[in-house]
Amino acid sequence: MPRITVTVDGVGYEEEVEPRLLLVHLLRDTLGKTGTPIGCDTTNCGACTVLMDGKSVKSCSVLAVQADGSEITTVEGLSANGVWHPMQRAFHEEHALQCGFCTPGMIIAAIDLVRTDPDPDDATIREGLEGNLCRCTGYCNIVRAVRRGAQEMGVNTP
């Protein structure tokens, strides 16, 4: 079996993996990072979105072997020294979730959006999150949260 090295949320791992193992299964089943949920299994819903070398990817659509040598950030790696990431805090403050299943992917996708557009307007936020589905909120509070999170990231990223 191929042997891979990955850094996940700042910790290095070396694992033997079956070629067919999906990155999301490596994260959840092998490394215990269950903060990243599996939603649709068809590359639609975005719940399993993580950052791979700084860019958002759907971890159900990446093989663990393809991630060899890369740096992965999941929602579990966002807080620093017990302090939430500004985007996490904004989702909390703006009540941008109900059941919370889509939230890890939403937050990661939002952080990726702000990487390329530090001050997105509402239309840009909606476009930027088009790969992430929420079945509860109707998105309004999510858009508000991303706007607030983006502003706070500008002044206060941990």
Add this chain to the structure above:
Amino acid sequence: MIPAAFDYARPSSLGDAVEALTDAGEDAKVLAGGQSLLPLLRLRLAYPTVLIDLGRVPELQGIADEGDHIRIGAMATHDDVVRSPLVNAACPLIALATATVADPAVRHRGTFGGALAHADPAGDLPAVALALDCVFLTRSASEGREIPAAEFFVDYLETAMDPGEILVAVKVPKLGAGWGYHYEKFHRTAQSWATVGVAAAVHRDDGTIQDVKVALTNMGSTPVRAGAVETAVRGLDPHDATSLAAACDQADQGTSPPADLHAQPDYRRHLARVLTRRAIRRAADLEPG
């Protein structure tokens, strides 16, 4: 679901990749960005015995200016293409259409070459490549070939490439000054495939359309060049809405649109006519009308 088991090879040069693909035989599959292939594996609609991962083959990377055309490496991601100053300056239709492919996370992994080699007639890029007369550069163990777009797309998910052949890069001709572009896409939801899409490039001079290139997404088993529209539109004043609409009413000529849950063929034909008119008007810098 979990994909069926397969072996995995990760060549680090084009020569090694071609050799691995040849050695692996006909049940091997090339893995580019995986955004179409991995869902197929997960749904167990495909059972390759070996995946040849092209992710670390340097010859397939990069976007380069080569004079009268730009060369887009097969493994350039959609995100690379959308953000490339070169693509945006020299071949903006490619960037416009690529920005509509799926969503940002998929565009970070999905590749220009992968989307074309997959040859899904509902995908956005095949029609764009056809409209722009792109040329496909391929490599096999025995030879390198240049395949024009008009010959590349053979049937549903089928190209002119042989099983042992790998797409290396695509040459996109620069159309030069005076051209306008638009990709008009009609789809049900944000990330869904085009019900119908229209790629259009329009060259205006002295108030008339001197030249035009139009190709259709999801109007048959391959992307379709709207030749009748191209002939009928040349020489028209784009402000002459009646004549333009009449010309665009030929958009569905020679097409065999599919039927599915979202649209019947006659509805797709209607969409092709309306969206072609909008695409040409937008490419000519007018309101869609």
